[in-house]
Amino acid sequence: MQRMNGCEWNDETGEINGFNLYSYDGEDFLALDLQTLTWITPKPQAVLTKLRWDAQKDRLKLNKTFLGHLCPEFLKEYLQYGRSFLQTAVLPSVSLLQKTPSSAISCHATGFYPDRAVMFWRKDGEEIHEGVDPGEILPNNDGTFQLSVDLKLSSVTPEDWQRYDCVFQFSGVNEYIITKLDKTAIRTNWEKPTDMGTFIGAAVIVLAFTIITAVTFLTYINKKSPDDGSEQSERLNPQS
Template sequence: MLTLEHPLQAWLQVKHSLKFFSTETSGVQSIPEFVAGALVDEVQIGDFNSVRGAELKKDWIKFFEDHPQHLEWYSLQSNDSHHFFKATIKTLRQRFNQTEGVHIIQRMNGCEWNNETGEINGFNLYSYDGEDLLALDLQTLTWITPKPQAVLTKLRWDAQKTRLELNKNFLGYRCPEFLKEYLQYGRSFLQTAVLPSVSLLQKTPSSPISCHATGFYPDRGLMFWRKDGEEIHEGVDPGEILPNNDGTFQLSVDLKLSSVTPEDWQRYDCVFQLSGVNEDIITKLDKTAIRTNWKKPTDMGTFIAAAVIVLAFTIITPVTFLTYINKKCEKSKV
């Protein structure tokens, strides 16, 4: 069991990733037609849009000053993708028999590398108007689509052998090389895992007990309730991982009290796990540990603390557009 009052740092991450997200939008005048972003281990290193070009995050400026060819490559690829996506939207509108209006094509491509086994997994995924469109099968070097309207596009892309080989080379070789370079440069701030503080919260006496973890990084956390050491699902309402303003993340999972008898409270606990960290954070279901704003506060300090806790629990930080694209594309993997 690991009990924490403050976040700790760990250097145990095994699986690393380099992801490129690209979005082309038609029919909207108020935003750039094309936007793209690059992330290493879910940390954004820079972005590009069709109005101002490339922009780097502060931590990465020195790397790209020392390796200008990386920035030149990224800017060239982004400009090429902008024109390719624009033409693809026109084709897809015909395939789907659509009017002009607002249409969006998105791509997530990149690679994952396991630094223990050396395993490399490349991926190249497309979505159109929010739905899965095409995915590259690197084993057969063919495109896969769930959409009948995209079959003609699939066949045309399958016939582009040179482009397929370029994809294979980039995803299997060049992308992992980039990733290793970025990890070497950013090892002081990329490989740091931060564990959260975990609290038990309750809004009213009849509300579920919420096990709330906040301040963890990266966003590869898992949390669940157990009874007698076994994970349970009945009476449990899991939440989604949400971003905090400081770049860390939060997660909650609720337990309905109607499914827990008073004599059984001691048999329940909440478990938080963070990818790459071997020890779990285990929080026992204990009435005295529950933080709430429905009990009468004993002093002003207690009242203020309770108010802050409830405010932190109820406010959801807005998710950035890039995070939305990331999560959507993660669900699009085939």
């Protein structure tokens, strides 16, 4: 058995339509007619129930009050809450990401709402398209959205980095989030060359020290062994 009750409201004409429906095995079984305040049914098996429910006048009045007045008021109130929520924009967190030192720099915005947003790269305040790979708006698990726009480094000279920035903007809203192209702000998971060089240099020093120590020890043993043998032979043969 399935039941469906509620109301519909046409915000243009003001028309209200309430309904209280029962079905069995996927087919209509009983339905309330709010105009006559009686139950109607296409099934002979439901006639006895219809007659019993038609006699419950207080229940019929409660249905009329709820479906014809209370339900539409709730619906209007919830719709107003929904509009207020949808009209409240949630700004994103914007980061600069890079996989490797030679890969493109990704301007990544996440956590924004609604999904009507654009993001692009600029040079000297002008939007650019050359060397730019725009991404698609993707959903997050919490109902917000994310977007990435990549800038290929081959189109950027080292001395021109300060001339570039990434811009996030909601469509139709004159408000921006501007992120400057700054090497120190780039987030990455690859090791910096200076750190790797320090590690390699330290490893070479440790290895060289180990080799020198081993060679020194072996040289000392080789020089020491003949003298020790002579002393032992003299002690064993005092007459010689």
